[in-house]
Amino acid sequence: MNFPxxxxxxxxxxxxxxxxxxxxxxxxxxxxxxRGFPEYTFAIVFIGSQPEDYGKPKxxxxxxxxxxxxxxxxxxxxxxxIRPIHGDRATFEQVKAMHGHFRSPETQGAGSxxxxxxxxxxxxxxxxxxxxxxxxxxxxxxxxxxxxAYCTDPSFVDYFWTVRSMHAPIWMLAEIARTxxxxxxxxxxxxxxxxxxxxxxxEQNKRPxxxxxxxxxxxxxxxxLFQAQWIKDNRNVFQRDPTEISYFRQLWIRxxxxxxxxxxxxSDHIVALYEAxxxxxxxxxxxxxxxxxxxxxxxxxxxxALRELRPKDPPPILCLIGRVVxxxxxxxxxxxxxxxxxxxxxxxxxxxxxxxxxxEYVQECRDLVDGLGLNDNIKxxxxxxxxxxxxxxxxVILSSISEGLPLxxxxxxxxxxxxxxxxxGSCRQLVYGLDEEDRALGAAGRIxxxxxxxxxxxxxxxxxxxxxxWQAASEAGIKRVxxxxxxxxxxxxxxxxxxxxxxxxx
Amino acid sequence: xxxxxxxxxxxxxxxxSLDYLFKTQSGDDLLAWCLLLHGAGSALQAAFIWPFVxxxxxxxxxxxxxxxxxxxxxMPLIGLLGVVIAFLIANFxxxxxxxxxxASLPLPEYVLSMRETDHQFSQGGIKSRLAQTSIPxxxxxxxxxxxxxxxxxxxxxxxxxxxxxxxxxxRLVAYGLLDSREKTITAQIHQELEKFRQAGSNELxxxxxxxxxELYWELVYAGxxxxxxxxxxxxQALSYIxxxxxxxxxxxxxLFLKGRIHYELKLPDEALRFMQQAVAYGLPESRVLPYITxxxxxxxxxxxxxxxxxxxxxxxxxxxxxSIINFWVEPQQTPPxxxxxxxxxxx
Numbered sequence: 104m105n106f107p108x109x110x111x112x113x114x115x116x117x118x119x120x121x122x123x124x125x126x127x128x129x130x131x132x133x134x135x136x137x138r139g140f141p142e143y144t145f146a147i148v149f150i151g152s153q154p155e156d157y158g159k160p161k162x163x164x165x166x167x168x169x170x171x172x173x174x175x176x177x178x179x180x181x182x183x184x185i186r187p188i189h190g191d192r193a194t195f196e197q198v199k200a201m202h203g204h205f206r207s208p209e210t211q212g213a214g215s216x217x218x219x220x221x222x223x224x225x226x227x228x229x230x231x232x233x234x235x236x237x238x239x240x241x242x243x244x245x246x247x248x249x250x251x252a253y254c255t256d257p258s259f260v261d262y263f264w265t266v267r268s269m270h271a272p273i274w275m276l277a278e279i280a281r282t283x284x285x286x287x288x289x290x291x292x293x294x295x296x297x298x299x300x301x302x303x304x305x306e307q308n309k310r311p312x313x314x315x316x317x318x319x320x321x322x323x324x325x326x327x328l329f330q331a332q333w334i335k336d337n338r339n340v341f342q343r344d345p346t347e348i349s350y351f352r353q354l355w356i357r358x359x360x361x362x363x364x365x366x367x368x369x370s371d372h373i374v375a376l377y378e379a380x381x382x383x384x385x386x387x388x389x390x391x392x393x394x395x396x397x398x399x400x401x402x403x404x405x406x407x408a409l410r411e412l413r414p415k416d417p418p419p420i421l422c423l424i425g426r427v428v429x430x431x432x433x434x435x436x437x438x439x440x441x442x443x444x445x446x447x448x449x450x451x452x453x454x455x456x457x458x459x460x461x462x463e464y465v466q467e468c469r470d471l472v473d474g475l476g477l478n479d480n481i482k483x484x485x486x487x488x489x490x491x492x493x494x495x496x497x498x499v500i501l502s503s504i505s506e507g508l509p510l511x512x513x514x515x516x517x518x519x520x521x522x523x524x525x526x527x528g529s530c531r532q533l534v535y536g537l538d539e540e541d542r543a544l545g546a547a548g549r550i551x552x553x554x555x556x557x558x559x560x561x562x563x564x565x566x567x568x569x570x571x572x573w574q575a576a577s578e579a580g581i582k583r584v585x586x587x588x589x590x591x592x593x594x595x596x597x598x599x600x601x602x603x604x605x606x607x608x609x
Numbered sequence: 610x611x612x613x614x615x616x617x618x619x620x621x622x623x624x625x626s627l628d629y630l631f632k633t634q635s636g637d638d639l640l641a642w643c644l645l646l647h648g649a650g651s652a653l654q655a656a657f658i659w660p661f662v663x664x665x666x667x668x669x670x671x672x673x674x675x676x677x678x679x680x681x682x683x684m685p686l687i688g689l690l691g692v693v694i695a696f697l698i699a700n701f702x703x704x705x706x707x708x709x710x711x712a713s714l715p716l717p718e719y720v721l722s723m724r725e726t727d728h729q730f731s732q733g734g735i736k737s738r739l740a741q742t743s744i745p746x747x748x749x750x751x752x753x754x755x756x757x758x759x760x761x762x763x764x765x766x767x768x769x770x771x772x773x774x775x776x777x778x779x780r781l782v783a784y785g786l787l788d789s790r791e792k793t794i795t796a797q798i799h800q801e802l803e804k805f806r807q808a809g810s811n812e813l814x815x816x817x818x819x820x821x822x823e824l825y826w827e828l829v830y831a832g833x834x835x836x837x838x839x840x841x842x843x844x845q846a847l848s849y850i851x852x853x854x855x856x857x858x859x860x861x862x863x864l865f866l867k868g869r870i871h872y873e874l875k876l877p878d879e880a881l882r883f884m885q886q887a888v889a890y891g892l893p894e895s896r897v898l899p900y901i902t903x904x905x906x907x908x909x910x911x912x913x914x915x916x917x918x919x920x921x922x923x924x925x926x927x928x929x930x931x932s933i934i935n936f937w938v939e940p941q942q943t944p945p946x947x948x949x950x951x952x953x954x955x956x
Contacts, residue, residue, distance in 0.1 A: 326781040329754075330789065345758040346751045383777075432784075442837040467792070470799060475841065504784050505777070527777075552773045554784050557836035 109169040112146035113605055115286035115304065119150045119297035123160040123171075126457055126486070127426055128510050129292060129317050130162065132399060137165045139594045143601060146170035146286055148279060150296050153177040158459065174279055176272045176296065183227075183234040190241030191230040197221065198231065199245060205361045211388050214361070215368040222306050225277040233274040237267070256350040258337040265351050269358050276300045280307055288313065288604035291366065294320045295359065298366030305369045311604040314370040315397075317507035318528075319383050321363040326505075328355050364388040372600050376508040377529035378537075398529075399508045400593035403585055405490070406517035410581075412494035413519060417573040421523075421563055422453040422496040424489070424511040425503070427468060428461045432525075436502040437471050437481060438556035443563055444480045450567070452480055453496065455487040493518040497567055503527055504553050513588050516580030521573060522548035523562045533583070541587065547580030615657040622650035623685070651681035654689055661693070663700050739771060739779075746776045753782055761790055765832030791833045798824045815858040822849035826866060829873060843870050861890035869900065877904045895921060899930075 122133035137145055145168045151157055153175050164171065197217055204214030224231035236242050250262050276296060280303040290313040291301035298314065305312040328334070329348065336349035367373060367389040374397050375381035385391045421443070425431045433454060440452040458465045465483075472481045484492075489511075499515035499522040506528035513533065515522055524530040531550050536542035549562035566573050626646035629639050655677035659667075667673060680688035738744055738752040753771060756764040764786075771783035798821065805817035825846035828834045834842045847870055850863050868883035881904055884897040898921050905913040918937045926934065 322777060326778065326785065329782050330785045346755040348754060429788075438838050441841060445837060467795070470795070474795075474798075475838075504781060526773075553780060554772050554787065555835075556838060560837075 106171040106173070107164070107169055109144070109146060109284060111285045112169050113143040113287050114140075114145050114601065115283065115289045116145050116147045117150070117289060117291040117297040117301050117304075118147060119293050119295055120152070121292065122147075122149075123162040123164060124149065124151065124157040125460070126161040128507065131510060132317065133292060134162050134165070135590070136597065137168060139590070140598070140601065141165075141167055143167065143605070144169045146284055147172070148283060148297075148300065149173040150276075150279075150300065151175050161457075170284055172279075172283075174275070176275060180233075180271065180275055182237065183232075185238060188234055188239050190235045190239030192241065194221070194224060194230040194235075195239075195241040195245060202249070205357065208360075208388070211361070211364045212368070215365055218365060219306050222277070222303060225274060225303075226281065233271075236270065236274070254350050255342070255347070256335075256337050257339075257342065258335070261335050261337060261351065265354060269355065272296060273299070277303055280304045286310065288601070288607070290315065291370075292317070294363040294366040295324065296362065299362045302365045302369035311371040311607050312366075312369050313372045313374065313600060313604060314366060315374040316380065316384065317376060318505060319380060319387070321359050321387060322383065323505065324359040325356050328352055328359075360387070371604065374600075377532060379529070380507070395596075397593060397596040398588055399510055399513065400588050400590040401510060401513045401517050401584065402590045403517050406493065406514055407581075409490060409494045409518040416570050417497040417567055418495065419447060419450045419567055420453060420496045421450065421498045421500050421567075422455055422492065423500045423502065424487075424492070424515075425456045425501070426460050427454065427456055427458045427465045427483070429464050430503060430505055431456075432502045432504045432554060433464075433468050434471055435525075435554050435556050435559060436500055437468060437475065437477065439502070439559035439563065440477055440480055441475045442557060442560035444477060446564060447567065450480060451482065452477070452500075453482050453484055453492075455484040455492055457486045458483065489514055489518075493520055496520055497573070498523055498548070498563055500559070500563065501525060501530065502553075502559060506530060508533070513584050516547055516584040516588075519577045519581055521566060521576035521580055523559060523566065524548065524550055525553045525559075526550050527553060533588075536583065537587075541583065544582045544586070545579030546576060547583055548576050612657050612660055615653045619650045619653035619657060622646050622653065626650060647685070648682060651678050651685075654681040658689060658692065661696070663696060666696070666699070736767060739767060742775060746778055749776070749779055750782060753779060753786075757786060761831035761833070765790070769832065769835075787833065790831065791828070794824055794828055794831070794833065811856050815853055815856050818849045818853040818856070819858065819863065822846045822853065822863065822866060825849065826870065840874070843874055846870055861887045861892035864890055865892055865897065868897070872900060872904065877907060880904065895925065 116133065116137075118133065121127065122130040145165075147168055147170065149171065151173065154173075198221070201214050201217040201221070204210040204217065221231050223229060226232065227234070229235075246263055246266055247259075249266075250259055254262050256262060276299055280300060283304060285308070288311045289301050289304050291297045292315050294314065294316065298320070301312045301314065304310070329352070331352070334349060334351045334355065336343075336351070338349065364387065367384065367387065370389075371393060373384055373389045373394045375384055375394060376398055377396055381394050381396050384394055421436075421440070423431070423433060423436050425433075427433055436452065436454070440450070443450045443452070454468075469483070472478060493515060497520070499511060499520050501509060501512060501522060501524035503509075503525055504527060506525075508529045509524075512522050512524060512530065516533075522534060524534060532541075534548045534550050535546050536544055549566065551558040551562050566576060623646075626643045629643040629646065655674055658677055659674065662673070662677075677689075677692060680692050682688075684691070735752045735755055739749055741749075753768075756767060768783045768787050771779055772787075774780050774783070801817050801820045801824065805814060805821070808814045808817055823846075825842045828842045829839055829846075847867065850859075850867050850870075853859065853863060864883050864887035868880045868887060871877075871883060872880035881901065884901060888894055888897055898917055902914055902917040902921075905911075905917060915937050918934050921930075921934055923931050923934055
């Protein structure tokens with residue numbers, strides 16, 4: 104694939120596992136931002152797991168994307184030739200002290216300071232090079248010492264390889280940072296690996312870094328890691344303490360927390376979508392004075408035109424719009440459809456979203472539809488154009504277990520379609536309103552608990568079976584989105600940030 | 610091949626060194642030349658011998674080469690001859706030494722734990738810790754993770770409660786735990802259905818049907834299905850039992866399960882009937898007594914409760930159940946609150 108290349112650009116966008124290869128909320132947002140700022144040129148670094156995990160780009164590249172490079176973390180790195188080397192004792196003492204700081208949340212700041220000093224040493228001939236990490240006696244002694252001091256898992260071999268594979272991407276990112284084209288400012292859309300890359304770039308080139316976080320990366324990773332089956336636990340029945348998670352799990356969680364705090368530490372602007380997430384960022388170490396909220400916004404006129412196309416009474420059609428992946432908890436929606444179909448046999452449940460990301464989960468969902476005898480009531484539509492879909496549906500459903508500020512709800516509202524959503528992310532604020540004034544606009548649908556199919560069904564039936572209640576919700580949604588969640592508001596906030604960072608002088 | 614070149618060169622060097630030595634003139638220069646040539650010759654001899662050295666003696670390499678050189682230098686001719694003989698003997702003797710790849714080691718110390726762990730939770734402890742939102746989230750998360758080690762039937766209701774928790778982390782972990790349990794059972798159901806489709810004989814089909822009924826029951830018993838889905842699972846289990854019965858596979862176990870399902874479906878009369886049938890088919894009475902007692906209690910037939918509980922041997926029950934039995938069965942001064950003189954024989 105031929106990607107555009109350039110010598111320099113205005114904004115360097117650092118994207119991990121999203122635009123342009125993955126469709127979804129964050130990717131559409133990135134697309135919206137790039138197209139919303141034609142006056143700036145963008146250079147994109149895409150960081151993925153391995154090329155096989157992604158198909159063709161899902162988005163056409165806007166014209167103002169002048170540079171795109173892709174990097175894959177699981178790709179085998181050209182490891183330096185194996186030969187024993189001497190590590191620099193002083194540097195390793197520093198690394199040791201830095202890890203000591205990373206162990207406790209209070210001293211993360213001191214750890215960040217030490218990391219900053221180590222960044223230039225990550226280069227191939229540096230004192231903290233990949234070679235020194237892999238082949239020096241000092242690195243080996245360090246790993247051994249830490250194992251003896253802290254590891255509660257009996258296997259040293261697993262510990263050793265966990266440490267190695269966990270740290271390897273750091274040098275890969277350092278390499279990307281060294282070769283990236285010069286830009287006026289960096290903008291990362293998550294912490295994690297992309298966030299670390301942002302931090303490395305900022306410290307290396309002394310250009311401002313903006314962080315926009317849709318979910319809380321560290322938190323999502325943590326939840327994943329709690330469940331992950333690939334992490335070993337070799338403790339025997341006597342060693343196992345049921346209240347303590349396996350040491351390797353703890354290591355991974357701490358690793359991502361450290362990545363997150365590096366990024367918060369380096370960012371000049373830390374943007375959350377809503378207040379609860381902003382507070383969470385501060386709790387995780389983001390300096391409060393650099394944080395702010397910028398909610399998502401939608402192109403209201405584009406969706407307002409759809410209101411005319413709608414039938415008078417609410418059509419008994421529920422639609423979940425989103426990728427068919429576990430985090431959307433589509434199974435709860437399918438289960439709720441069982442109850443809905445029992446009481447409203449003509450009701451239809453649509454699932455509109457790409458199904459290529461997690462084929463296993465798609466199969467589980469189809470099996471569930473089968474098992475519950477819902478083949479006549481549920482339809483998997485695949486990816487759909489929102490403008491064609493929204494006029495036909497009566498309710499937008501969101502059964503996710505985790506969300507940020509979902510665009511689909513806003514787009515639904517703008518088109519006059521109320522929503523039933525789980526109580527995640529900022530959904531409560533979108534449906535019921537945030538402050539006094541906002542709440543006065545009324546409820547644009549209903550909020551139910553996560554993984555509660557019965558409640559989801561009851562709430563949907565309440566809205567669908569009473570045209571008056573439905574109409575009121577529809578109007579409240581339209582008013583709310585027109586007042587608080589327009590694209591113009593969002594662009595205005597980002598414009599002021601972009602102006603600040605691109606004109607910043609070192 | 611190269612080693613023979615070494616040998617020839619060594620020979621030439623030694624000859625020329627001897628030549629210097631026996632020259633009629635004398636002087637420091639000549640001796641130095643002689644020693645230098647002899648030294649070079651000795652080095653070449655050591656190099657010549659090296660390939661013949663048995664591999665076990667080649668480490669450490671440098672000191673070993675130095676030793677060979679010394680023999681050649683300080684004891685010309687005899688030295689290397691001696692070395693060759695020494696190697697021959699050593700090589701011969703080495704065969705006599707049997708190397709054991711596995712040696713026996715002393716038993717390791719019996720380590721109970723790598724670190725002292727303090728077990729601070731009991732079941733009640735976890736419940737109250739989870740319910741108190743004032744406790745910091747990491748601590749509550751720990752309690753939540755401890756639920757993993759408990760039977761699903763006990764922990765599922767607690768996990769369900771946690772789905773509504775204010776903390777995102779707690780909610781998501783609780784969801785993950787419930788989801789993975791549900792997923793395990795659903796996956797088993799699908800496996801069993803597949804097996805059923807492929808089963809070639811009625812016997813195999815019966816095994817599958819029984820497993821399917823049990824798995825659907827497990828979804829309910831483990832607290833993983835609520836509301837309409839719970840009813841759906843129960844009915845599904847029943848339908849598999851019916852299919853098994855049609856294949857002539859109805860036995861005491863399935864009848865007992867049928868009784869329990871009917872009880873959960875709030876059909877106590879049918880539940881009782883199937884439990885009785887199960888006993889008639891040979892199920893020990895002690896298995897059904899707790900359920901029948903529960904039905905009697907629901908009907909407020911307390912006299913019956915006392916009579917039925919009296920039949921349960923206190924040796925076979927948990928301490929918790931034991932105290933219940935003791936409460937009901939021990940002779941009391943006052944009669945229990947209400948009595949129903951109706952049906953006498955429930956079984």
